[in-house]
Amino acid sequence: MTSPILLTGGTGTLGRLVQPLLRDAGCRVRILSRHRHEPGDGVDFVVGDLTTGAGIDAATAGVGTIVHCAGTSTGDDAKTRHLVRAASKAGAQHLVYISVVGAERVPVTSRIDRAMFGYFASKRAAERVVVESGLPRTTLRATQFHDLLLTVVRAMAKLPVIPVPAGFRFQPVDTGEVAARLVELALGEPSGLVPDFAGPRIYGTDELLRGYLRAARKRRILMPVRLPGNAARAVRAGATLAPEHAVGHRTWEEFLEGQNLGRY
Numbered sequence: 557m558t559s560p561i562l563l564t565g566g567t568g569t570l571g572r573l574v575q576p577l578l579r580d581a582g583c584r585v586r587i588l589s590r591h592r593h594e595p596g597d598g599v600d601f602v603v604g605d606l607t608t609g610a611g612i613d614a615a616t617a618g619v620g621t622i623v624h625c626a627g628t629s630t631g632d633d634a635k636t637r638h639l640v641r642a643a644s645k646a647g648a649q650h651l652v653y654i655s656v657v658g659a660e661r662v663p664v665t666s667r668i669d670r671a672m673f674g675y676f677a678s679k680r681a682a683e684r685v686v687v688e689s690g691l692p693r694t695t696l697r698a699t700q701f702h703d704l705l706l707t708v709v710r711a712m713a714k715l716p717v718i719p720v721p722a723g724f725r726f727q728p729v730d731t732g733e734v735a736a737r738l739v740e741l742a743l744g745e746p747s748g749l750v751p752d753f754a755g756p757r758i759y760g761t762d763e764l765l766r767g768y769l770r771a772a773r774k775r776r777i778l779m780p781v782r783l784p785g786n787a788a789r790a791v792r793a794g795a796t797l798a799p800e801h802a803v804g805h806r807t808w809e810e811f812l813e814g815q816n817l818g819r820y
């Protein structure tokens with residue numbers, strides 16, 4: 557029997573979509589989670605925590621490929637360090653990592669940069685950990701997932717007057733399309749840093765918000781605010797966009813339509 561694929565973050569927004577695709581491809585899947593879960597058809601769970609390293613040796617034992625989707629807004633480098641240490645000991649043959657477009661282009665140099673954009677520095681540092689591990693690897697950088705942006709605009713729309721970061725643009729991508737690309741990469745040969753994966757269109761933050769407000773039948777006042785710092789400047793200059801890799805198909809509007817937001 558072939559060795560199982562370890563999927564970190566298999567309970568998250570992206571990982572939940574990766575898991576069935578791996579199963580459809582005939583893989584056995586082992587999911588790392590901080591919480592206990594019932595095993596399913598061809599899927600088992602190992603309890604572990606990448607922040608402390610607890611359980612990670614057991615999670616990596618006997619696996620060939622690791623698809624590393626676990627992440628939070630900070631500390632992904634430390635989490636990834638625990639993973640690669642255990643993976644190297646276990647002799648893993650392919651580590652597939654999901655990073656973010658702009659990881660290398662958003663400078664996080666000041667306290668204000670770190671407060672607003674520390675995530676990008678943590679993803680960049682995690683990318684380095686993956687490279688320095690010497691494990692055969694593939695890293696894919698994706699733009700913001702529709703699901704994440706929906707969470708953000710929903711939270712913003714709780715305010716009657718919404719402060720909108722002036723000049724910020726996004727190129728949102730369908731989470732399912734990213735999942736499919738990750739699985740394709742996981743089933744292929746280690747390929748290093750592969751071309752970015754970005755959505756089909758670029759939107760200003762105001763356009764994303766207006767699209768949401770229209771779909772949810774809400775009315776709000778938008779108030780542009782200029783965010784300070786080098787990271788914000790880089791984002792305004794397009795550091796988080798990949799127009800040359802607009803390979804995703806589903807648009808923000810199509811995604812919103814599928815959410816039935818106007819029902820309530």
Ligand SMILES: NC(=O)c1ccc[n+]([C@@H]2O[C@H](COP(=O)([O-])OP(=O)(O)OC[C@H]3O[C@@H](n4cnc5c(N)ncnc54)[C@H](OP(=O)(O)O)[C@@H]3O)[C@@H](O)[C@H]2O)c1
Pocket residue numbers: 564565566567568569570571588589590591604605606607608624625626627628635654655656657679697698699700701702704705
């Ligand atoms: N969201 C985006 O727009 C976007 C864009 C580009 C790249 N990415 C990257 O894609 C990945 C997945 O993002 P997502 O939106 O799917 O995240 P998510 O929904 O927040 O899920 C996070 C996952 O990470 C796991 N996790 C968190 N801390 C952990 C720890 N200490 N030990 C073990 N597992 C831990 C969680 O598992 P348990 O709770 O079960 O332990 C959960 O499955 C992340 O690396 C993110 O940086 C996201």
